[in-house]
Amino acid sequence: MAYEVPARVRENAATPIHDLDRYREHWSRAERDPDAFWLAVTKERIAWRKEPTQGLEGSFHTIADGPLSWFGDGELNVTESCLDRHLETQPDKVAILWEGDEPSDVRKITYRELHAEVCKAANALKELGLEKGERAIIYMGMVPEAAVAMLACARIGAIHSVVFGGFSAEALRDRVRDCEAEVVITQDWGLRGSKTIPLKNVVDEACQGEAKVKKVLVVKRTGDEVGWTEGRDVWWHDAVDSASPEHAAEIVPAEHPLFVLYTSGSTGRPKGVVHTSGGYITYTSYTHATVFDLRPDDVYACVADVGWITGHSYIVYGPLANGATTLMFESIPTYPDAGRYWDMVARHGISIFYTAPTAIRVLAAQGEEPVKKHDRSTLRVLGTVGEPINPEAWEWYYDVVGEKGCNIVDTWWQTETGGIAISPIAPATPTKPGSATYPMPGIIPSLRTPEGQVLRGPSQGLLCIDHPWPGQARTVWGDHPRFVATYFNHVPGAYFTGDGCRRDEDGYYWVTGRVDDVLNVSGHRMGTAEFESAIVSVDACAEAAIVAYPHPVKGQGVYAYVVAREGKAIDKAELQAACRKEIGAHARIDRMQIVPGLPKTRSGKVMRRILRKIAEGRGDELGDTSTLADPGVVEAIREGAVTSDD
Ligand code: WT7
Numbered sequence: 001m002a003y004e005v006p007a008r009v010r011e012n013a014a015t016p017i018h019d020l021d022r023y024r025e026h027w028s029r030a031e032r033d034p035d036a037f038w039l040a041v042t043k044e045r046i047a048w049r050k051e052p053t054q055g056l057e058g059s060f061h062t063i064a065d066g067p068l069s070w071f072g073d074g075e076l077n078v079t080e081s082c083l084d085r086h087l088e089t090q091p092d093k094v095a096i097l098w099e100g101d102e103p104s105d106v107r108k109i110t111y112r113e114l115h116a117e118v119c120k121a122a123n124a125l126k127e128l129g130l131e132k133g134e135r136a137i138i139y140m141g142m143v144p145e146a147a148v149a150m151l152a153c154a155r156i157g158a159i160h161s162v163v164f165g166g167f168s169a170e171a172l173r174d175r176v177r178d179c180e181a182e183v184v185i186t187q188d189w190g191l192r193g194s195k196t197i198p199l200k201n202v203v204d205e206a207c208q209g210e211a212k213v214k215k216v217l218v219v220k221r222t223g224d225e226v227g228w229t230e231g232r233d234v235w236w237h238d239a240v241d242s243a244s245p246e247h248a249a250e251i252v253p254a255e256h257p258l259f260v261l262y263t264s265g266s267t268g269r270p271k272g273v274v275h276t277s278g279g280y281i282t283y284t285s286y287t288h289a290t291v292f293d294l295r296p297d298d299v300y301a302c303v304a305d306v307g308w309i310t311g312h313s314y315i316v317y318g319p320l321a322n323g324a325t326t327l328m329f330e331s332i333p334t335y336p337d338a339g340r341y342w343d344m345v346a347r348h349g350i351s352i353f354y355t356a357p358t359a360i361r362v363l364a365a366q367g368e369e370p371v372k373k374h375d376r377s378t379l380r381v382l383g384t385v386g387e388p389i390n391p392e393a394w395e396w397y398y399d400v401v402g403e404k405g406c407n408i409v410d411t412w413w414q415t416e417t418g419g420i421a422i423s424p425i426a427p428a429t430p431t432k433p434g435s436a437t438y439p440m441p442g443i444i445p446s447l448r449t450p451e452g453q454v455l456r457g458p459s460q461g462l463l464c465i466d467h468p469w470p471g472q473a474r475t476v477w478g479d480h481p482r483f484v485a486t487y488f489n490h491v492p493g494a495y496f497t498g499d500g501c502r503r504d505e506d507g508y509y510w511v512t513g514r515v516d517d518v519l520n521v522s523g524h525r526m527g528t529a530e531f532e533s534a535i536v537s538v539d540a541c542a543e544a545a546i547v548a549y550p551h552p553v554k555g556q557g558v559y560a561y562v563v564a565r566e567g568k569a570i571d572k573a574e575l576q577a578a579c580r581k582e583i584g585a586h587a588r589i590d591r592m593q594i595v596p597g598l599p600k601t602r603s604g605k606v607m608r609r610i611l612r613k614i615a616e617g618r619g620d621e622l623g624d625t626s627t628l629a630d631p632g633v634v635e636a637i638r639e640g641a642v643t644s645d646d
Helices: 020-032 034-045 078-089 111-127 144-156 169-178 199-207 278-291 309-321 340-348 357-364 391-401 480-487 528-536 572-582 608-615 632-639
Strands: 094-099 106-110 135-139 159-162 183-187 190-192 195-197 215-219 233-235 257-263 271-276 299-302 325-329 352-355 381-384 407-410 445-448 459-465 495-503 509-514 518-521 524-527 541-551 555-564 591-594
Touching (some): 020 034, 078 111, 094 111, 094 144, 135 169, 144 257, 144 325, 183 199, 325 340, 381 391, 509 518, 518 541, 524 528
Parallel strands (some): 215 233, 352 381, 381 407, 555 591
Antiparallel strands (some): 495 509, 541 555
16 A cells, blocks of 8 residues: 655645656656756756766776766866855855754854855865865764865865764774875764764874874864874864855866765775765755755755765755755754654754654654654655665654655665665655655666576565666775676676665565675664674684674664684673774674584585574574584574573
8 A cells, every 4th residue: 555645745846756657757768868867957956167968978887997977078066066056046045054962052054154164164174285186084973064074175176085973993094094084174072962972082093103194173062172183183263264265166077086985895894985076966966856855945854974975965965956954963863852853843944854764763662742742844754764664663754753744755775876766756656664666767776686687577686776877986995896896796787786675566666675794783884794803803702703683673783693712701791892992882782692603614604694594583494504514503503592682
């Protein structure tokens, strides 16, 4: 059964895609002639200095020869689309609506003010020696200066790499090294749910001995004490406040890298996914306006963090390119109480609200009272992203938060896709709880067998995308062969997402989650390999294997199978500390089982399928275990399986 689009969402739609016929027409047009479709979109939406005449160059078949290009002969600076052009039409509109950790701590920054701040910061970064094409790491909480820093880098043609403020010093150091950052931008302390986070001190630890880092620019947020390295460290207020508010944007080719964002995969260290300028800004602007049916008076709130792709695409670049009022939220959904989101909706008149299933489940567990207490009549579109949403959470969002008057847009996408790829379009698409519904125009999904065979009609398989789109990642920083091997070797000629997916009899897509060794815990993407390497760094551990199991709130929980070294005892707290140190505060083991050995094939490969089944509580459905080197080990693991969280 599908839910029809509520009348409030259908009326006065701003997107031309306001019903399913219109959707099909746009989707077909983009499929038949992608170049014509996207050139028209970009000319309409983006401020180019030199308008492109070229669409796509390259293909998924030739990707090993080098990155794809969109709008290759165009030139622009994305910040002119996000800032300068709005000065003529709406200088006094609020661009960034910032709500700090305390609900009373609110800042409203107009487009005029944001433009001036970005220009000042751009001049300051230039003054500090950051050049076009060089990298700056941004390690901050959700303060407006984080967005200003991103845009200032883009303004001078430098490449930013935002690292989520929960990552550890070691994880930060890996990223500083991998992208060879010249500058790190941070703040003294972060503030979340009344707790302070030592951002600058973590930067100090990460940058110890990293001679390549010339300057560390520090925003003062709490004023608490921090370490200071003379000659390297500079206060933001000293460098930026006195800089000139005028800056001529550096004009770059369409394919100039805009940012690198590190993300976890099934093997090895996190990859630096590279997004470029013209295609990315076109795709984020288009999808933001279309999916949410953005209207001029909307107050748009995405409560993600700029440390993840959601924050890049749908807090900063997409909304600002569209001249929207975009919220930046420093705190957490349960501070000071579980009504915080809805209190914000009431106080700011939020009309579009975008969050993650894990937050919805946390809040649903608190009951309806904290929601009902606040006026939510301004809401029109409710978005979700980051992991599959279970129908119960979906229904709660729809019934309790939206009072059946809002459309739910369950947006499926990834760091690599740059923007929303499969999702309802608010005024057009009837929804089904748990389904991301239909592909965006320009996205041609296919479901495949493990051998790459295309499945037709209702079916279940590996989710691939068969044709390039402007917003997709172009390469892995410094390692194009890794990009090709990760995404294009499974199915030659198609992009492999890493997700499994079902298509029903109405053509609706139901993404079921990762089919590779990537974990998704509370919407945080982590690699099993990263966990395993942290765990075996502990002396008492000989071997470890990590798998996910279904978790009622976090979506997935982390299940660790650990083999102790001869005569050594395993201390779970020590393993937790190792994960925290190597990955970050968001990396926690939920369940741990000490096992005598791991189930391996005769060639020594760990059989994760078996470990997954046992962790999921389905140890009686193991299927064929005859290829195991030592079948006895499975019996022992099955008997000792951990079935409750502590
Ligand atoms: C993975 C990508 C997209 C921004 C945040 C996450 C899962 C994401 C959905 C959804 C089912 C989803 C997928 C995907 N995912 N959105 N609506 N339904 N699964 O970006 O960290 O790159 O993670 O998140 O498994 O592959 P990311």
